[in-house]
Amino acid sequence: MSDDINKAKSAILRNIPSIDSLLKIPKAIKWLKEYPRNLVLKALRDAVDTKRTELLSGEAHSVTLNSLISLANDRLTAHTSFSLRPVINATGIVIHTNLGRAPLCKSAIDNAAAIAAGYSTLEYDLKSGRRGKRYTHVQSILKDLTTAEDAFVVNNNAAAVFLCLIAIAKGKEVIISRGELVEIGGSFRIPDIMAHTGARLIEIGTTNKTHLYDYERAITDNTGVILKVHRSNFQITGFTEEVGIDEVTALARKSNITAMYDLGSGCLADLLPYRMHDEPVVKNIVKKGVDIITFSADKLLGGPQCGVIAGRHDLIEAVRTHPLARMVRVDKFAISALEATLMEYADADKSFKNIPVLKMLTEDIREIKKRAVRLASGIKGQTTGHMEVKMISDTSYAGGGSLPGHEFSTYAVVIKPEKQTVNELEARLRCSNPPVIARIKVDSLVLDARTIFDKEVKTIIDMSKSWCAT
Numbered sequence: 001m002s003d004d005i006n007k008a009k010s011a012i013l014r015n016i017p018s019i020d021s022l023l024k025i026p027k028a029i030k031w032l033k034e035y036p037r038n039l040v041l042k043a044l045r046d047a048v049d050t051k052r053t054e055l056l057s058g059e060a061h062s063v064t065l066n067s068l069i070s071l072a073n074d075r076l077t078a079h080t081s082f083s084l085r086p087v088i089n090a091t092g093i094v095i096h097t098n099l100g101r102a103p104l105c106k107s108a109i110d111n112a113a114a115i116a117a118g119y120s121t122l123e124y125d126l127k128s129g130r131r132g133k134r135y136t137h138v139q140s141i142l143k144d145l146t147t148a149e150d151a152f153v154v155n156n157n158a159a160a161v162f163l164c165l166i167a168i169a170k171g172k173e174v175i176i177s178r179g180e181l182v183e184i185g186g187s188f189r190i191p192d193i194m195a196h197t198g199a200r201l202i203e204i205g206t207t208n209k210t211h212l213y214d215y216e217r218a219i220t221d222n223t224g225v226i227l228k229v230h231r232s233n234f235q236i237t238g239f240t241e242e243v244g245i246d247e248v249t250a251l252a253r254k255s256n257i258t259a260m261y262d263l264g265s266g267c268l269a270d271l272l273p274y275r276m277h278d279e280p281v282v283k284n285i286v287k288k289g290v291d292i293i294t295f296s297a298d299k300l301l302g303g304p305q306c307g308v309i310a311g312r313h314d315l316i317e318a319v320r321t322h323p324l325a326r327m328v329r330v331d332k333f334a335i336s337a338l339e340a341t342l343m344e345y346a347d348a349d350k351s352f353k354n355i356p357v358l359k360m361l362t363e364d365i366r367e368i369k370k371r372a373v374r375l376a377s378g379i380k381g382q383t384t385g386h387m388e389v390k391m392i393s394d395t396s397y398a399g400g401g402s403l404p405g406h407e408f409s410t411y412a413v414v415i416k417p418e419k420q421t422v423n424e425l426e427a428r429l430r431c432s433n434p435p436v437i438a439r440i441k442v443d444s445l446v447l448d449a450r451t452i453f454d455k456e457v458k459t460i461i462d463m464s465k466s467w468c469a470t
């Protein structure tokens with residue numbers, strides 16, 4: 001009996017076409033004209049190997065030429081398309097860490113492209129004709145915008161915090177409230193960072209309450225820094241108490257120690273008129289006399305991935321000249337995009353129009369509604385009989401460690417598929433080109449119009465017909 005099965009299997013295996021014969025099929029001949037030969041060969045071999053394994057394991061019982069070619073086609077597409085690709089963010093989360101945080105403003109994109117395309121003054125001083133420093137390009141504009149004495153930029157905010165602590169607090173004690181021992185994005189934990197800087201972490205207070213006397217009592221001759229960390233991705237509510245930055249700064253000054261504040265999200269714009277109170281504005285914090293602050297450039301600031309360090313000149317100098325600074329240095333694309341983004345802030349009104357993150361967070365709800373209406377009616381037109389499509393008012397979030405708990409009213413398109421499950425529809429959108437990332441709510445898919453760019457509305461509508469295919 002089992003002999004018969006093995007014989008049958010061998011017969012099928014023998015019938016799998018050879019790579020040479022597959023290469024003569026019209027489809028493969030077409031591929032050879034479009035793609036490098038080695039990639040076509042690799043795709044065909046992958047397809048044949050996969051089918052052979054499926055046969056041997058009993059997962060498949062026959063192999064058709066069509067199934068081989070279709071598999072090879074998938075492989076070829078995978079081998080010849082980018083892994084890092086643009087997507088349409090329909091989640092409504094404006095600063096989405098998994099989707100690349102802040103989209104850049106036009107001037108930043110143009111400037112980065114120009115710098116990428118050729119040589120630049122990255123480390124060249126045009127005035128003297130001598131070697132210059134990459135950090136100086138954004139130094140004075142950062143000083144202006146933050147009102148700090150000095151400023152320095154590194155690869156990201158995690159690096160900024162790390163570098164500051166190692167340069168300023170190594171071998172010393174760093175006091176921090178237990179309510180602020182945060183974890184950001186899984187791998188950035190204040191206590192772990194601290195352990196590697198050679199500073200000694202002194203935890204004070206409790207999770208929900210820290211008083212000024214907790215700080216006072218913890219100060220010793222060996223205290224180097226009082227560190228405050230902005231709770232940027234969560235809130236503590238209820239029976240709580242936190243010591244404000246004013247009091248922490250006053251205490252640090254009196255005791256001759258450094259006050260440091262990891263702001264997380266570097267908000268340069270005044271969001272108060274938009275009733276977003278919970279996010280500290282950088283220059284207001286600097287005014288309070290904090291010695292050194294750090295923040296990300298790709299959160300509320302709306303720029304590229306960078307970590308900004310601003311504060312007292314002598315401290316910034318210690319950070320700048322630390323040997324590790326070279327290891328977390330910022331690249332020319334980030335500097336060029338950051339400089340252009342910062343320049344947008346010269347005109348406050350324009351910055352809210354031009355910087356996508358600020359625009360999306362403060363956009364007039366009527367504009368969002370218009371976009372949602374267009375999207376809903378467009379999708380409805382393409383999918384009648386297959387989906388139930390309607391517009392609803394909903395809630396979006398800032399995300400990316402900014403404005404935790406702040407809810408933004410929004411409009412969204414809700415799509416309930418009738419001939420497939422919502423998970424199948426979600427996967428379809430995710431695997432389309434460009435991918436559309438949406439949220440599932442019970443048995444429907446929700447597309448939030450807040451984070452969908454105007455020009456993407458048509459793209460989505462055009463694609464929506466293909467969502468119905470069975």
Ligand SMILES: *Cc1c(COP(=O)(O)O)cnc(C)c1O
Nearest residue numbers: 156157158184232264265296401
């Ligand atoms: C986001 C964040 C960080 C990490 O910043 P990256 O730019 O992602 O490295 C550190 N601290 C706080 C408080 C944050 O919100």
